[in-house]
Amino acid sequence: MPSPPRKLAIATGGGDCPGLNAVIRAVVLRAHAAGIEVLGVEDGLNGLLEGTGATVRALTPIEVAPILGRGGTVLGTTNRCSPFAWRDGKAPPRDRGDELLARAQALGIDVLINVGGDGSQAISLELARRGMTVIGVPKTIDNDLDATVETFGFGTAVQVVTDALDRLRTTAESHDRTMILEVMGRHAGWIALHSGIAGGADVILIPELPYSPVHVARDLMRTLGAGRHFALVVVAEGCACVGGEVSHKAVASGGIGPSSILGGAGQRVAEEIAAVVPELELRVTALGHIQRGGTPTAYDRLLASRLGVEAVEAALRGERSVLVSSQPPDIKTVPLELAVKKMRAVDPRGQLVAHARGLGISFGDA
Ligand SMILES: Nc1ncnc2c1ncn2[C@@H]1O[C@H](COP(=O)(O)OP(=O)(O)OP(=O)(O)O)[C@@H](O)[C@H]1O
Ligand SMILES: O=P(O)(O)OC[C@H]1O[C@](O)(CO)[C@@H](O)[C@@H]1O
Ligand SMILES: [Mg+2]
Numbered sequence: 001m002p003s004p005p006r007k008l009a010i011a012t013g014g015g016d017c018p019g020l021n022a023v024i025r026a027v028v029l030r031a032h033a034a035g036i037e038v039l040g041v042e043d044g045l046n047g048l049l050e051g052t053g054a055t056v057r058a059l060t061p062i063e064v065a066p067i068l069g070r071g072g073t074v075l076g077t078t079n080r081c082s083p084f085a086w087r088d089g090k091a092p093p094r095d096r097g098d099e100l101l102a103r104a105q106a107l108g109i110d111v112l113i114n115v116g117g118d119g120s121q122a123i124s125l126e127l128a129r130r131g132m133t134v135i136g137v138p139k140t141i142d143n144d145l146d147a148t149v150e151t152f153g154f155g156t157a158v159q160v161v162t163d164a165l166d167r168l169r170t171t172a173e174s175h176d177r178t179m180i181l182e183v184m185g186r187h188a189g190w191i192a193l194h195s196g197i198a199g200g201a202d203v204i205l206i207p208e209l210p211y212s213p214v215h216v217a218r219d220l221m222r223t224l225g226a227g228r229h230f231a232l233v234v235v236a237e238g239c240a241c242v243g244g245e246v247s248h249k250a251v252a253s254g255g256i257g258p259s260s261i262l263g264g265a266g267q268r269v270a271e272e273i274a275a276v277v278p279e280l281e282l283r284v285t286a287l288g289h290i291q292r293g294g295t296p297t298a299y300d301r302l303l304a305s306r307l308g309v310e311a312v313e314a315a316l317r318g319e320r321s322v323l324v325s326s327q328p329p330d331i332k333t334v335p336l337e338l339a340v341k342k343m344r345a346v347d348p349r350g351q352l353v354a355h356a357r358g359l360g361i362s363f364g365d366a
Pocket of ligand 3: 014117118119
């Protein structure tokens, strides 16, 4: 039986996500109750690397008490590069993994709790391979992690998009327009599909179902011909038409990140529709990071809190290289490898898509 850990560290990596602070709070509360100290690593794992401007600080129950419902992460995060492919300006990427491990050892960290999506858990796995005890906590608004039934942040994002659709509907109704809403999700259509159903969309375009602009235009005209004067289209940022490409937009890289990210699918779809039915009046909204910011829903706070507590329980049981995973009604642990094995995509032949079709929603695919 391994001796119980005396010191845990917690880090949040990848894009921020509503519920991260609830995980941090839960880990600190449960660990302190068990007499375990918790260090918070700032900006992903950068706090364990010299010269990054980020550091490591002790987290106390008093400090985390008010953060349960706060969006973002009080530790900061990064979704740019990795400790194993560190970028300094234009120099080739270098491996700083061993430096990170040495620093963690010097600080007396027995277990690292790494909260993040597939990219962060790939980092967890490599740290584990190099000898660190790591427990992963899954997070993503995209819902694209296969190793857990659900991730916190997703429900909050779906609620934000649904609220946006409710607002777009009133202006669409007033102007007799077709409103196109571009939403996040990278290469998975979960946010678009869930919010499209909940928000009463007429057309939903997702990466898993390549569409034809002619079919989208036809289905919109059918909707509008059936006595309706407006329509709502939800476009996942990673969707593409049959034989087409996803759209990217340029972003300022800050010297280390990519110079372009997914974006522009909504505008592209508007142009494709207009090419077929120029008589439609279209407007495009890209919701962007509004979907990721702000207060988590009650359910996401609950899920995040349970994952945080169970991560500490797993550490107390002496587990290593595991991911805490929601398997309703329980939170269990699964091998860390499962988090990175494959992306969870929408099943085009699954019941959710069938139910959407049952509501008359078009995917523009046939
Ligand atoms: N601790 C970290 N330090 C540096 N970079 C990190 C860290 N964690 C994650 N990253 C980078 O961020 C990328 C994305 O992380 P991850 O997959 O966990 O996030 P996500 O929830 O899928 O969100 P997104 O991919 O939009 O950032 C990783 O591929 C990796 O390059
Ligand atoms: O914050 P960034 O780097 O713009 O990344 C945006 C991406 O991150 C996510 O919000 C989460 O993975 C995606 O839905 C989106 O494509
Ligand atoms: Mg990712």
